[in-house]
Amino acid sequence: MYTNKFDFRDLGLRLVFGGASVSICFIMLQIIPSKSFVGIFAAFPAVMIASVVMAGHFGNSEQASDIALGASAGMLGCTFCVLTVNFCMEHLESWGLSLVVALSIWFFSSYAASQLIHVFLEKIKGKRQQK
Amino acid sequence: MRFLLGGSVVVASTLIIKNSGDSFGGIFAAFPAVYLAAIISLSMDYKGSYLLLVSEQLSKGALVGMVADICSALAASYMILR
Numbered sequence: 001m002y003t004n005k006f007d008f009r010d011l012g013l014r015l016v017f018g019g020a021s022v023s024i025c026f027i028m029l030q031i032i033p034s035k036s037f038v039g040i041f042a043a044f045p046a047v048m049i050a051s052v053v054m055a056g057h058f059g060n061s062e063q064a065s066d067i068a069l070g071a072s073a074g075m076l077g078c079t080f081c082v083l084t085v086n087f088c089m090e091h092l093e094s095w096g097l098s099l100v101v102a103l104s105i106w107f108f109s110s111y112a113a114s115q116l117i118h119v120f121l122e123k124i125k126g127k128r129q130q131k
Numbered sequence: 132m133r134f135l136l137g138g139s140v141v142v143a144s145t146l147i148i149k150n151s152g153d154s155f156g157g158i159f160a161a162f163p164a165v166y167l168a169a170i171i172s173l174s175m176d177y178k179g180s181y182l183l184l185v186s187e188q189l190s191k192g193a194l195v196g197m198v199a200d201i202c203s204a205l206a207a208s209y210m211i212l213r
Contacts, residue, residue: 022136043194044196
């Protein structure tokens with residue numbers, strides 16, 4: 001059963017995924033002239049992949065599927081976060097302030113999206129029970 | 132250095148997930164850790180207006196990546212149960 005207890009294999013896998021993604025992103029930034037293309041690597045879903053792999057390995061497929069669905073709501077928040085970074089850096093012209101504003105937008109939009117997904121899942125479960 | 136930065140941001144977000152309630156933990160499951168670590172690592176090499184320009188360019192690519200992430204998460208959620 002997949003639990004919330006600390007597991008060093010789990011943390012190690014996340015460290016490798018996260019570290020490798022940032023390192024690859026940096027190497028690509030040096031090699032590829034188009035910085036926009038390199039940005040695709042910066043959006044690598046390291047946290048989600050590690051969560052889904054660990055849930056599938058130590059839990060069951062349903063848990064892994066639920067985590068992936070929940071993460072899609074969070075990624076909607078990430079999309080708003082990146083849009084805010086773009087907008088703020090262009091208009092505020094302050095790197096640090098843009099990141100702070102973008103993180104606030106990420107938090108509230110992720111919360112709203114996760115609540116919507118929650119309502120959506122409850123409706124699906126209700127329909128299944130009726131059948 | 133960058134490997135440790137990226138890895139530790141992801142591990143830190145995991146620790147927040149495990150110490151939070153269900154709703155906040157769920158939000159942090161999709162924390163843009165790699166994106167933030169990549170943007171922060173840019174500040175090690177670039178300064179001033181050039182840092183803003185490179186960050187903006189990286190963010191444009193990340194936007195495409197984020198949309199792909201949503202599609203892959205939805206596809207994974209559907210395909211895992213098939």
